[in-house]
Amino acid sequence: MRRAARAVASPRVVCVEDLRPLARRRVPRAVFDYLDGGAEGEVTLRDNRRAFEEVTFRPRHAVVVPACDLRTRVLGHDLALPFLLAPVGYSRMMHPGGEVAAAHAAGAAGTAYILSTISGHRLEDVKAGSAGPVFFQLYLMGGRGAAEAVIERARVAGYGALVVTIDTPVSGLRERDHRNGMKALISGSVLEKLPFLPNILAHPGWLLGFLLDGGLRPLPNVVIPGHGPMPLLDVNTALASSAVTWADFRWIREGWRGPIVAKGILTGDDARRAVDEGVAAISVSNHGGRQLDGDPASLRALPEVVKAVNGQIEVWMDGGVRRGTDIVKALALGAHAVLCGRAYAYGLAAAGEAGAVRAIEILREDLDRTLKLLGCPSIAALDRSYVNVPRSWEPA
Numbered sequence: 001m002r003r004a005a006r007a008v009a010s011p012r013v014v015c016v017e018d019l020r021p022l023a024r025r026r027v028p029r030a031v032f033d034y035l036d037g038g039a040e041g042e043v044t045l046r047d048n049r050r051a052f053e054e055v056t057f058r059p060r061h062a063v064v065v066p067a068c069d070l071r072t073r074v075l076g077h078d079l080a081l082p083f084l085l086a087p088v089g090y091s092r093m094m095h096p097g098g099e100v101a102a103a104h105a106a107g108a109a110g111t112a113y114i115l116s117t118i119s120g121h122r123l124e125d126v127k128a129g130s131a132g133p134v135f136f137q138l139y140l141m142g143g144r145g146a147a148e149a150v151i152e153r154a155r156v157a158g159y160g161a162l163v164v165t166i167d168t169p170v171s172g173l174r175e176r177d178h179r180n181g182m183k184a185l186i187s188g189s190v191l192e193k194l195p196f197l198p199n200i201l202a203h204p205g206w207l208l209g210f211l212l213d214g215g216l217r218p219l220p221n222v223v224i225p226g227h228g229p230m231p232l233l234d235v236n237t238a239l240a241s242s243a244v245t246w247a248d249f250r251w252i253r254e255g256w257r258g259p260i261v262a263k264g265i266l267t268g269d270d271a272r273r274a275v276d277e278g279v280a281a282i283s284v285s286n287h288g289g290r291q292l293d294g295d296p297a298s299l300r301a302l303p304e305v306v307k308a309v310n311g312q313i314e315v316w317m318d319g320g321v322r323r324g325t326d327i328v329k330a331l332a333l334g335a336h337a338v339l340c341g342r343a344y345a346y347g348l349a350a351a352g353e354a355g356a357v358r359a360i361e362i363l364r365e366d367l368d369r370t371l372k373l374l375g376c377p378s379i380a381a382l383d384r385s386y387v388n389v390p391r392s393w394e395p396a
């Protein structure tokens with residue numbers, strides 16, 4: 001076994017947070033901070049975690065729960081686990097296997113993977129690499145022509161749903177990326193890159209893999225008609241000129257007959273609007289604290305959204321999920337499923353597919369143990385009676 005794979009398999013890696021320092025060691029600072037960081041003062045990033053600590057359990061003791069049923073059904077797909085892997089843009093920068101490796105790990109564990117528009121691998125290769133359902137996350141970067149083309153490719157490749165992210169009218173200010181010279185590293189002159197090179201050279205294992213993989217490539221799933229794949233450098237400008245609006249959902253539906261998900265809902269009003277637009281699911285999300293700093297923690301926003309939706313569609317949540325106890329709390333608060341972002345991406349950055357597999361396995365074991373300790377036989381049986389929620393979280 002190679003060193004990185006050995007490190008994630010070590011018995012000293014007992015929780016997802018243990019994968020984080022392994023990721024930090026393997027990849028350059030610019031890559032680690034792109035993955036780990038949030039927007040501006042990172043208040044929302046931290047609050048995503050803090051909110052989980054404010055919810056406590058109401059266990060049922062002295063009951064026997066011999067085997068816990070972790071299975072669920074998401075958008076008509078039977079999943080072995082109640083969490084999916086969230087879209088994480090340019091995972092290929094963390095490890096050459098990138099999106100293909102993550103999708104393979106998800107499928108092998110019996111769950112679904114959501115591929116970001118900002119993927120380093122072709123969507124066809126990602127779909128072919130997974131035994132499980134794969135959904136496509138859509139940004140309208142590159143305009144309608146590019147979006148229509150990618151929607152058609154996703155349909156032909158067999159993607160199971162389109163996840164439209166609505167919280168990115170511009171990219172949030174990720175201060176760590178600026179300080180680490182991310183822009184200079186992507187496109188600058190050698191002189192501009194110079195201050196950041198020592199840290200890159202201090203990670204020879206990552207650098208070798210990155211160079212052998214061909215370095216930074218243009219985005220194979222954002223193909224501008226008449227121009228070809230979009231260079232990575234153009235992403236922020238392209239995002240700023242292609243904000244998605246509710247009106248866009250109508251033409252998106254003309255090209256995509258399957259289920260549509262709106263990702264980035266934080267209020268009951270937006271949730272009702274999404275229901276009116278005919279989406280099949282929403283994800284309560286602040287983009288992992290990477291967009292508007294000062295957004296509420298996703299978990300705090302969940303009760304209001306669940307109440308507003310009133311069971312009409314599936315409500316997912318993402319943001320700050322690092323443990324099985326977090327997943328159980330979100331489900332008890334009414335989430336139908338949960339998306340994990342950094343939890344598996346730390347593993348991916350630490351050791352490629354072996355790291356993503358390890359993260360999923362840790363979460364699966366966590367879930368099983370948590371349900372047993374809670375005295376709850378299955379994911380399906382979880383409800384509000386298993387948790388104490390701060391009174392201030394209750395919707396009016």
Ligand SMILES: Cc1cc2nc3c(=O)[nH]c(=O)nc-3n(C[C@H](O)[C@H](O)[C@H](O)COP(=O)(O)O)c2cc1C
Binds near residue numbers: 086087089090137
């Ligand atoms: C490095 C990174 C890149 C991301 N890229 C995207 C993306 O391309 N599209 C998207 O909808 N969300 C993206 N997200 C947000 C995730 O899908 C998800 O909402 C978030 O990671 C959840 O928070 P968590 O990381 O604390 O689990 C990204 C998150 C990270 C950490």
